[in-house]
Amino acid sequence: MKPLIVLIGVFVLCLGITALIGSTEINLSGRIAMSAMLSFTAMGHFKFPDGMAMMMPPFFSAKKQIVLITGMIEVLAAVGLLVSSTIKITGILLIVFFLLILPANIYAAMKKVNLEKSDYSGNGINYLWFRIPEQIFFIAWVYYFAVK
Template identity: 55%
Template sequence: MKPLIVLIVSFAISCLAFYAAQHDPHIILSGRIAMALMLLFTSVAHFAFFKGMLMTVPPFIPFKNFMVYFTGVLEVAAAVGLMFTATHYITGLMLILFFIALIPSNIYTAQNHINLEKADYTGKGLSYLWFRIPLQLFFIGWVVYFAVLN
């Protein structure tokens, strides 16, 4: 839920700021800025909640410590890539693959009731998936619209 809030609020603020400054909300750029800010926000979890993030990595994934740090760094790189005209398209394509690749982790997290912030098993469980899977699809759609098609 927090990433969605960051995405929507930063989109609104970006549109308002552009409109106030230039009388044009620059919707496409605002959409990329919002996704970049959301990615920076989520990347912090990889470092601030490392133990909990580690718990979300399914058993079939090797090098778990590396993967948590690596995906955090990837999110920062993607945030930067979305900001440049020369790279936003390829970054968008890579983000789509990244969001799809996260689905097994989301399923594993839900099945095991993992609370990544507390690094324990008090998470919401399978009800989490009713929100998280559509959210992943929403993020993919956002990236398609704001980074791949435009």
């Protein structure tokens, strides 16, 4: 929920600022908002690595390293969305990334992982009723503002 609030909040703020300066660059506002959201979620990878590692099934090894690498991927994607020569490729790769991390989110919900507390007191399977549509929304957002 927090990433969605960041995304929409930054988007509305950017739209307001661009309207004040007389611009109608909605795609830039959308990319800035996604970039801010990715920066926000990347912080979680570095602040809560133990909880993030719990989101991965047991057959993964080097879980903390994967958490840190995926955090760096989010930082790089946040930058890539703002560099004109890399927008489209970043968007395509980000959509792939969002698809690849969805199973970890499903696993985490099934195991009730609370990534901030690094325990099993999370929302559980009902969280997926929000999380899966949210992930689809993020994919559609990136497609609309960066790929098409």
